[in-house]
């Protein structure tokens with residue numbers, strides 16, 4: 001199963017994610033986020049992931065020139081579009097930059113699942129996150145979960161990461177309820193907003209391994 005640790009901004013946190021077995025390491029390019037990172041710093045940190053994990057650049061309604069700067073500096077393996085990007089815009093971005101795209105969609109009701117269809121065949125993957133709480137300036141990284149039972153209605157075979165408020169305590173339940181192709185976690189492995197804790201990252205991977213072992217028995 002894929003596991004993306006998102007919002008990394010130090011060498012130690014990248015190392016903890018890679019040592020734990022992360023398939024994806026995420027870097028946030030959104031100035032209002034406590035996890036925002038300069039492309040030059042992300043470009044340096046992502047070196048450790050080469051040959052071990054995919055580097056994901058997370059942007060929010062970025063312009064072509066912003067994307068150009070991030071992509072040329074960081075050389076990510078994938079883009080995560082976490083804003084209000086329409087399917088047409090995603091098609092343009094894919095054509096212009098030639099990178100796979102993961103489209104983030106916020107889920108709070110069964111109706112939100114209807115927003116998936118227009119992106120099928122355009123987005124390479126989905127990331128299902130919770131809606132930001134009232135007053136939050138962040139479209140992601142809010143540490144809140146949505147009702148995972150809604151995902152029982154997903155089209156079969158859809159490739160997605162389950163995201164939003166996942167942590168060591170609830171990951172077993174998340175896996176049991178949704179059996180997702182992948183997981184994404186950010187604030188659940190932080191000491192304070194924007195500050196990843198290598199010990200919490202290690203504990204998270206241990207919790208995933210325990211949960212996976214139990215599901216095999």
Ligand SMILES: O=C(O)c1ccccc1NCC(=O)[C@H](O)[C@H](O)COP(=O)(O)O
Pocket residue numbers: 006007026028030033034035058059060082129138139140141142143144163164165166184185186187188
């Ligand atoms: O994490 C952020 O600060 C952020 C800001 C703007 C857009 C997206 C952002 N995060 C994207 C992610 O993929 C997070 O890992 C995801 O939202 C889950 O976060 P959390 O609920 O804290 O685990």
